[in-house]
Amino acid sequence: xxxxxxxxxxxxxxxxxxxxxxxxxxxxxxxxxxxxxxxxxxxxxxxxxxxxxxxxxxxxxxxxxxxxxxxxxxxxxxxxxxxxxxxxxxxxxxxxxxxxxxxxxxxxxxxxxxxxxxxxxxxxxxxxxxxxxxxxxxxxxxxxxxxxxxxxxxxxxxxxxxxxxxxxxxxxxxxxxxxxxxxxxxxxxxxxxxxxxxxxxxxxxxxxxxxxxxxxxxxxxxxxxxxxxxxxxxxxxxxxxxxxxxxxxxxxxxxxxxxxxxxxxxxxxxxxxxxxxxxxxxxxxxxxxxxxxxxxxxxxxxxxxxxxxxxxxxxxxxxxxxxxxxxxxxxxxxxxxxxxxxxxxxxxxxxxxxxxxxxxxxxxxxxxxxx
Amino acid sequence: xxxxxxxxxxxxxxxxxxxxxxxxxxxxxxxxxxxxxxxxxxxxxxxxxxxxxxxxxxxxxxxxxxxxxxxxxxxxxxxxxxxxxxxxxxxxxxxxxxxxxxxxxxxxxxxxxxxxxxxxxxxxxxxxxxxxxxxxxxxxxxxxxxxxxxxxxxxxxxxxxxxxxxxxxxxxxxxxxxxxxxxxxxxxxxxxxxxxxxxxxxxxxxxxxxxxxxxxxxxxxxxxxxxxxxxxxxxxxxxxxxxxxxxxxxxxxxxxxxxxxxxxxxxxxxxxxxxxxxxxxxxxxxxxxxxxxxxxxxxxxxxxxxxxxxxxxxxxxxxxxxxxxxxxxxxxxxxxxxxxxxxxxxxxxxxxxxxxxxxxxxxxxxxxxxx
Numbered sequence: 001x002x003x004x005x006x007x008x009x010x011x012x013x014x015x016x017x018x019x020x021x022x023x024x025x026x027x028x029x030x031x032x033x034x035x036x037x038x039x040x041x042x043x044x045x046x047x048x049x050x051x052x053x054x055x056x057x058x059x060x061x062x063x064x065x066x067x068x069x070x071x072x073x074x075x076x077x078x079x080x081x082x083x084x085x086x087x088x089x090x091x092x093x094x095x096x097x098x099x100x101x102x103x104x105x106x107x108x109x110x111x112x113x114x115x116x117x118x119x120x121x122x123x124x125x126x127x128x129x130x131x132x133x134x135x136x137x138x139x140x141x142x143x144x145x146x147x148x149x150x151x152x153x154x155x156x157x158x159x160x161x162x163x164x165x166x167x168x169x170x171x172x173x174x175x176x177x178x179x180x181x182x183x184x185x186x187x188x189x190x191x192x193x194x195x196x197x198x199x200x201x202x203x204x205x206x207x208x209x210x211x212x213x214x215x216x217x218x219x220x221x222x223x224x225x226x227x228x229x230x231x232x233x234x235x236x237x238x239x240x241x242x243x244x245x246x247x248x249x250x251x252x253x254x255x256x257x258x259x260x261x262x263x264x265x266x267x268x269x270x271x272x273x274x275x276x277x278x279x280x281x282x283x284x285x286x287x288x289x290x291x292x293x294x295x296x297x298x299x300x301x302x303x304x305x306x307x308x309x310x311x312x313x314x315x316x317x318x319x320x321x322x323x324x325x326x327x328x329x330x331x332x333x334x335x336x337x338x339x340x341x342x343x344x345x346x347x348x349x350x351x352x353x354x355x356x357x358x359x360x361x362x363x364x365x366x367x368x369x370x371x
Numbered sequence: 372x373x374x375x376x377x378x379x380x381x382x383x384x385x386x387x388x389x390x391x392x393x394x395x396x397x398x399x400x401x402x403x404x405x406x407x408x409x410x411x412x413x414x415x416x417x418x419x420x421x422x423x424x425x426x427x428x429x430x431x432x433x434x435x436x437x438x439x440x441x442x443x444x445x446x447x448x449x450x451x452x453x454x455x456x457x458x459x460x461x462x463x464x465x466x467x468x469x470x471x472x473x474x475x476x477x478x479x480x481x482x483x484x485x486x487x488x489x490x491x492x493x494x495x496x497x498x499x500x501x502x503x504x505x506x507x508x509x510x511x512x513x514x515x516x517x518x519x520x521x522x523x524x525x526x527x528x529x530x531x532x533x534x535x536x537x538x539x540x541x542x543x544x545x546x547x548x549x550x551x552x553x554x555x556x557x558x559x560x561x562x563x564x565x566x567x568x569x570x571x572x573x574x575x576x577x578x579x580x581x582x583x584x585x586x587x588x589x590x591x592x593x594x595x596x597x598x599x600x601x602x603x604x605x606x607x608x609x610x611x612x613x614x615x616x617x618x619x620x621x622x623x624x625x626x627x628x629x630x631x632x633x634x635x636x637x638x639x640x641x642x643x644x645x646x647x648x649x650x651x652x653x654x655x656x657x658x659x660x661x662x663x664x665x666x667x668x669x670x671x672x673x674x675x676x677x678x679x680x681x682x683x684x685x686x687x688x689x690x691x692x693x694x695x696x697x698x699x700x701x702x703x704x705x706x707x708x709x710x711x712x713x714x715x716x717x718x719x720x721x722x723x724x725x726x727x728x729x730x731x732x733x734x735x736x737x738x739x740x741x742x
Binding site: 007012013019020025031043054063069095098099127131162189192226235242244247248250251257259 | 376377378379380381382383384385386388389390391392393394396398399402411414416417418419420421425426429430433434435436437438439440441442443445466467469470473477478479480481484495498502533562563564565587588589597601602603604605606612613615616618619621622623625626627628629630631632633636
């Protein structure tokens with residue numbers, strides 16, 4: 001009987017996966033710190049919300065949550081294809097980019113394969129690399145917080161990893177690799193290598209600064225409605241890649257995994273360019289506010305092409321302590337984990353009111369660590 | 372340059388996965404048959420929609436789709452734990468049961484492992500088994516359309532598959548295995564075997580007919596808000612299992628994969644028992660309508676403890692042709708793929724108006740195949 005029974009053992013590969021939580025959520029922090037209603041500037045969610053058209057569409061369709069979403073996301077992919085100038089067959093929709101990270105690692109890496117990235121870049125790619133028993137090779141950021149493309153190319157050639165991950169703009173640094181340098185990396189790929197180009201923040205980048213052409217057989221570009229479109233909770237991301245890769249994904253992906261509300265909202269958002277342009281403009285003003293805030297405190301900040309800014313605090317220990325202090329004061333922000341920005345905090349651009357409040361709490365919490 | 376480049380090859384295991392679409396969606400059929408607004412009785416979605424409280428909560432929270440959902444689904448798991456009489460640590464939330472199927476196969480089966488199920492049962496478990504390179508062993512249904520528990524036990528002992536899958540009530544047959552028989556299967560498990568007990572339709576079963584106790588170290592029970600709760604599109608399912616298994620899932624699962632709208636809706640639904648009871652009662656009346664419809668046409672039907680009923684048409688070829696005919700007449704239903712019910716169609720319980728319309732179209736489409 002069950003008294004003597006034990007849970008069966010997982011497969012050896014899964015049993016060997018370390019316990020990692022890529023990101024601690026504000027809800028978890030609120031439970032830990034007992035502070036509901038935190039100033040929520042830590043997850044690069046949009047403080048400007050979804051488009052009013054998306055909100056109206058979600059409200060209108062709320063009773064139809066009883067229907068499964070279209071497993072092919074056909075209307076959404078069609079709208080994206082028209083906008084991007086590619087084919088529906090170049091597009092696959094996932095439950096956010098994280099879902100696509102899992103899919104791409106699973107598809108191309110066998111246990112024992114190697115993936116290459118910048119140490120301390122967006123954590124979820126590395127999380128899935130570990131979870132599939134794949135070896136992670138990293139190179140450090142440059143001393144200015146930029147991605148070191150030369151180092152990526154060097155290791156990609158010498159050690160021949162199956163997959164190279166580049167978040168551009170990068171998270172958590174906010175830095176951007178110019179398209180010429182990305183093209184150099186792309187052109188340096190060995191024939192069987194995949195470049196995962198995570199463009200979660202592409203909407204904040206002037207279009208002429210994005211890698212051309214859109215399509216390359218060895219590049220999988222990932223984009224999302226989580227950031228400029230303000231739909232992080234709706235879990236809608238997509239990959240742009242070769243149709244043959246889409247067909248492979250099709251054989252292993254979760255067919256009914258995309259929630260209907262998210263499809264509806266994304267589709268409605270695509271019809272509201274003016275709203276998204278307004279968000280992008282306001283985010284640019286917000287970045288300037290944060291640069292100015294840092295400067296007023298005699299601190300460095302990192303120029304960003306995203307909806308967040310890294311602000312220098314001091315040493316890694318000082319920045320960690322400062323983050324803790326902000327949490328206790330009801331402010332949720334995060335920070336880079338790796339040098340050279342591990343002495344910085346990362347703060348999402350909020351509304352003007354949120355930025356003012358953040359500046360006040362920042363000033364109150366600030367312990368000068370440099371003269 | 373890219374002119375000579377080709378998409379990189381997937382890992383061998385993924386390259387070997389066959390192209391399978393577990394279910395063709397009504398949206399796909401509408402595009403194929405050019406008939407928007409089909410009578411949608413094929414995917415066992417609830418025609419009774421979500422609870423009005425869930426609809427109100429989703430509408431209220433629509434602007435907050437810009438926030439990620441809580442990656443721990445803590446409030447929802449807490450509410451479920453209170454209701455079920457278990458601990459939060461016994462629960463994991465997934466983007467529907469399909470997501471949990473993928474997770475459980477990935478966790479326990481290495482490539483080359485074997486999983487056991489009834490031939491023709493819910494297709495998505497087998498889909499994930501194939502997609503992870505796991506061998507599928509099947510036993511047929513009994514001649515009455517019931518799951519053959521004795522045969523499952525026999526093969527489970529002799530061939531020692533890592534995992535045994537039982538959908539109870541079963542989909543697509545609608546049949547139910549009494550709890551005593553499920554307990555016999557559970558008690559026959561070898562020490563390292565996992566019983567995946569897919570209880571997607573448990574809400575339609577009288578509570579005293581569900582397997583006791585709720586928890587067993589070797590049993591992973593899966594439930595969903597997709598059926599009686601009318602939230603298929605919101606993608607919220609959960610597994611009830613040993614905390615050690617939950618911790619293993621935690622190491623490889625998609626942490627921010629659960630959409631916020633779905634969490635909100637599920638939580639609000641749990642506060643509206645009267646609504647769900649009303650749905651369950653109406654579904655029971657609907658099943659009786661379908662039994663009577665079949666009888667009026669001199670056809671057999673299968674007693675069901677779900678929100679759908681299988682109705683006999685004739686041979687497999689005749690049932691396939693009849694299904695096609697219904698599709699052309701604007702009715703979306705599906706049918707079992709395997710004997711003994713491959714000559715039946717499977718129709719979801721609709722509203723009274725939908726049932727009346729279905730009965731009319733059924734009569735018009737019906738070509739007598741038996742005297």
